[in-house]
Amino acid sequence: xxxxxxxxxxxxxxxxxxxxxxxxxxxxxxxxxxxxxxxxxxxxxxxxxxxxxxxxxxxxxxxxxxxxxxxxxxxxxxxxxxxxxxxxxxxxxxxxxxxxxxxxxxxxxxxxxxxxxxxxxxxxxxxxxxxxxxxxxxxxxxxxxxxxxxxxxxxxxxxxxxxxxxxxxxxxxxxxxxxxxxxxxxxxxxxxxxxxxxxxxxxxxxxxxxxxxxxxxxxxxxxxxxxxxxxxxxxxxxxxxxxxxxxxxxxx
Numbered sequence: 001x002x003x004x005x006x007x008x009x010x011x012x013x014x015x016x017x018x019x020x021x022x023x024x025x026x027x028x029x030x031x032x033x034x035x036x037x038x039x040x041x042x043x044x045x046x047x048x049x050x051x052x053x054x055x056x057x058x059x060x061x062x063x064x065x066x067x068x069x070x071x072x073x074x075x076x077x078x079x080x081x082x083x084x085x086x087x088x089x090x091x092x093x094x095x096x097x098x099x100x101x102x103x104x105x106x107x108x109x110x111x112x113x114x115x116x117x118x119x120x121x122x123x124x125x126x127x128x129x130x131x132x133x134x135x136x137x138x139x140x141x142x143x144x145x146x147x148x149x150x151x152x153x154x155x156x157x158x159x160x161x162x163x164x165x166x167x168x169x170x171x172x173x174x175x176x177x178x179x180x181x182x183x184x185x186x187x188x189x190x191x192x193x194x195x196x197x198x199x200x201x202x203x204x205x206x207x208x209x210x211x212x213x214x215x216x217x218x219x220x221x222x223x224x225x226x227x228x229x230x231x232x233x234x235x236x237x238x239x240x241x242x243x244x245x246x247x248x249x250x251x252x
Contacts, residue, residue: 013059020224063229100160163213179204
């Protein structure tokens with residue numbers, strides 16, 4: 001089968017959008033339970049009825065349906081926001097810092113970190129045996145014995161957030177070690193680019209966790225940018241089911 005470069009790019013744009021759609025929903029704690037039903041029963045029929053002749057606006061239509069239309073739904077209907085929507089930039093930013101994603105779904109958390117490492121660094125190594133490591137450990141007893149004091153509330157709030165999580169093939173070695181000991185293990189046993197975030201720090205605490213979360217957020221937005229999709233806003237065409245009328249088209 002021969003596929004043109006243009007079609008490959010079209011498919012790539014669509015898959016990239018679906019990927020960030022899933023990522024944003026996960027961080028915001030929105031259920032994926034009904035997504036498998038929503039795509040064939042609602043999204044695909046709507047797209048088919050609104051495609052350009054050359055189908056070049058496929059990804060833009062996905063974005064319009066799950067982000068622009070869905071998040072403006074209440075403006076037109078006065079009802080609740082649709083369950084299938086993609087969270088807004090502001091919601092996503094807030095939840096990257098706060099969501100306990102390891103606690104919510106440890107397997108998805110691991111998959112996200114693997115995907116993040118591959119897209120950020122073109123990581124080629126086999127990560128199938130890597131597991132999630134809490135840099136600030138779940139048990140702080142060793143840290144407290146060393147005079148490192150992190151209050152219980154902050155520990156509970158940030159422990160399972162993305163800023164405190166990384167991947168390692170040697171999870172059992174890390175245990176509840178001090179941050180300096182974990183750094184040493186990273187240098188000696190792992191040539192793994194995303195762990196470079198930890199190698200040149202003097203300490204690891206709440207502020208460092210927040211700073212790394214901000215870095216991850218910036219990198220996600222750079223590598224999965226929504227700005228490349230046209231932010232056209234549609235409303236339903238009352239004369240034709242599953243079709244729309246262009247309402248407005250703000251600049252990206």
